[in-house]
Amino acid sequence: xxxxxxxxxxxxxxxxxxxxxxxxxxxxxxxxxxxxxxxxxxxxxxxxxxxxxxxxxxxxxxxxxxxxxxxxxxxxxxxxxxxxxxxxxxxxxxxxxxxxxxxxxxxxxxxxxxxxxxxxxxxxxxxxxxxxxxxxxxxxxxxxxxxxxxxxxxxxxxxxxxxxxxxxxxxxxxxxxxxxxxxxxxxxxxxxxxxxxxxxxxxxxxxxxxxxxxxxxxxxxxxxxxxxxxxxxxxxxxxxxxxxxxxxxxxxxxxxxxxxxxxxxxxxx
Numbered sequence: 001x002x003x004x005x006x007x008x009x010x011x012x013x014x015x016x017x018x019x020x021x022x023x024x025x026x027x028x029x030x031x032x033x034x035x036x037x038x039x040x041x042x043x044x045x046x047x048x049x050x051x052x053x054x055x056x057x058x059x060x061x062x063x064x065x066x067x068x069x070x071x072x073x074x075x076x077x078x079x080x081x082x083x084x085x086x087x088x089x090x091x092x093x094x095x096x097x098x099x100x101x102x103x104x105x106x107x108x109x110x111x112x113x114x115x116x117x118x119x120x121x122x123x124x125x126x127x128x129x130x131x132x133x134x135x136x137x138x139x140x141x142x143x144x145x146x147x148x149x150x151x152x153x154x155x156x157x158x159x160x161x162x163x164x165x166x167x168x169x170x171x172x173x174x175x176x177x178x179x180x181x182x183x184x185x186x187x188x189x190x191x192x193x194x195x196x197x198x199x200x201x202x203x204x205x206x207x208x209x210x211x212x213x214x215x216x217x218x219x220x221x222x223x224x225x226x227x228x229x230x231x232x233x234x235x236x237x238x239x240x241x242x243x244x245x246x247x248x249x250x251x252x253x254x255x256x257x258x259x260x261x262x263x264x265x266x267x268x269x
Contacts, residue, residue, distance in 0.1 A: 063144030068099020081115025
């Protein structure tokens with residue numbers, strides 16, 4: 001009578017099985033990671049929109065926008081999530097263009113231990129407010145008395161959103177700041193009262209950033225590094241875009257929306 005032999009898997013079959021399982025797990029991990037990133041971007045966008053609403057509410061209650069929080073010892077930034085002025089309250093902002101969202105001052109959550117507002121990746125949310133105006137006494141948007149005296153015909157004359165940093169015609173000089181080519185302009189400098197933005201997941205040191213990202217990574221100290229009113233905004237692009245890589249997210253407060261809310265609330269004119 002013939003003996004029956006049990007037949008097991010060969011090393012080749014085991015290797016193929018491991019390869020298939022590895023590919024399946026890699027696919028699942030990639031899908032999960034993509035879902036996490038999509039959720040973080042959506043959460044960050046929601047936080048930026050909430051920050052915008054809180055800034056508008058602050059303006060209605062106080063008759064002005066808050067000054068940005070400052071960072072006097074970048075990158076540590078432990079000054080705190082309160083607004084900072086050059087001198088007395090409602091004087092010029094210490095970090096008008098290169099500031100941070102004053103989370104503690106406007107009641108934003110979540111914040112870090114120092115009161116700075118945070119995006120979904122735990123990075124500090126940034127905030128700039130217009131410093132230059134078309135006419136009247138400055139500061140305008142961060143000074144309740146000046147804002148009321150100057151009136152709603154007063155427009156900002158500095159903050160500007162461009163589609164790319166590659167245009168060699170971008171002009172940072174005030175007055176007359178521009179995106180260079182007209183096709184590169186997302187907004188004009190008479191539109192924006194304030195900008196709120198996140199540096200996204202890939203927030204890195206300035207030296208490692210793309211040209212588009214470095215335009216948004218503004219710092220006043222220890223020197224006047226990228227402290228200008230020009231921002232870059234376009235669809236998300238990865239490292240394959242080179243100098244055009246960008247995962248920053250921006251929202252801005254149009255001056256008409258700010259005035260409209262304040263007029264409707266009886267704060268202006």
